Amino acid sequence: MTALPGRRRRSTLVAAGAAVAVSAAAVGLGALGAVTLYNSTEGADASSGRPELVFPATPTGLLAVVDEGGHLASMAVLVVQPSGTGGSVIPVPVSADASGGKGEERLPIAETMSLNGTESLPAEAEALLGLTLDEVEIVDADGLTEKLERFAPLDVELPIGVTDADGNVVAEAGAQTLDAAEAAAVLAARDPSVPAADQYPAVRAVWSAIAAAIGDGIGAPTGSTTVPPAPGAQGGEVDGILADLAAGPVGERGVRMRPVEGATNPRGVDVVLLDQAELALVFGQIAPGKVAAPNPALSVRIESTFSDEQLAETGMTNTDVAYAAVSQILFVGGNVLSVDTAPADEPPGGATVIEVADETLIAGTEGAEVLFGPIDVRVGETRIVGVDATIRLGTDYLDLLTELGAAPMPTVPTTDDREAAPATTEPSDDGAGAGDD
Secondary structure, eight states: OOOOHHHHHHHHHHHTTOOOOOOSSSTTTTHHHHHHHHHOOTTOOTTOOOOEEBOOOOOEEEEEEEOTTSOEEEEEEEEEOTTSSOEEEEEEOTTBBTTTTOSSSOOBHHHHHHHHOGGGHHHHHHHHHTBOOSEEEEEOHHHHHHHHGGGOSEEEEESSOEEOTTSOEEEOSEEEEEOHHHHHHHHTOOOTTSOHHHHHHHHHHHHHHHHHHHTTOOSOOOSOSSSOOOTTOOOOTTHHHHHHHHTSOEEEOOOOEEEOOGGGSTTOOSOEEEOHHHHHHHHHHHOGGGBOOOSSSOEEEEEOOOOHHHHTTTTOOHHHHHHHHHHHHHHTTOEEEEEEOSOOSSOOOSSEEEEESSGGGGGGGTTTHHHHSSEEEEEOSSEETTOSEEEEOOHHHHHHHHHHTOOOOOOOOOSSSOOOOOOOOOOBSSSOSGGGO
16 A cells, blocks of 8 residues: 555654754744754863753653554553652543644554564654653464463453444443453454544553553662563563553653544544653653653743642642743744642742743843743753753742633543552752663
């Protein structure tokens, strides 16, 4: 089958790093040149003596499941906490648009894999999620059953009944106990007559049940998620990551999506758009060292660290405020690598503080007051590897959001209370993390 022009263009973009042009507004004016100077080794002052911080290691994997016909049925991102045990599971709908809404064609990632082969999935998934994946493994129901044996039986409440490609019922809706094979069958079922987004809640329900079964942890961590199995041992690409994940508490979190219809979906395919700001927010909290920076602009860290008292009159949380800031940065073509939403010991003051990594980057912040209100730009006392500017939001930004009528961040319907919690991903100077990528 001949690939669509849009898909061919997509493959070219993926190969080129999926860079897009920066918007000529607010943050980012002249940023390309500034970043080039900063990243260059020519003229660097090695004797500056400023501390350099890195993000802690947060191994990431993608476990994709195919049905009997080899079609992508479900997939989930696995992220291990810096401690090496426990972490987060983020199920991703297989109808997510691999083009991110760009271009004339909508390209569901499941369709892309069917046309281009399984070898295309890692690059497409990384471009879709804006995340570097250490391991990607594709399994069928039998392979998945082996991986789930250690967690079974699973108490699952399926919000919908699940059917396979032939329309046969795999599992009825409602509360039930599933063994490993039955749970794997749910994750490997894909009925093309049902929108993938409609089957997505069942996928989340199974992963949520797995997180609940893990509890405080099952088994011991491997100590390394990148060492292959010993000769003769049975193991897959994500087995080390899955073992480390299961060795501590695990949270499950879904992603928000919206269907694409009408003129923006000319082929009428089953496709949804993911919220890129939400992806940047979530992965910027749990895996900042793995978040991509595809745009030729500043790469930033957002800190929304207000106290409950400072937030009280806004009706928003630190996560809501951070989401608003991330959305603005992405809108003007910037990159968001890291997000911190933990209340600070010393609550922020009025103006938003922007600490750049080098004085040559100051020009890239020109016009930022349009986004954040009054700002105070300075060169930071420390550097964070990969981060050009840390934006520490101030109460003047809260006033701006209130003036604009900003609303709390839309929530993702939960399957239980085990939401994926931000990992401890504060930059450290111990040499682990982003510097290892």
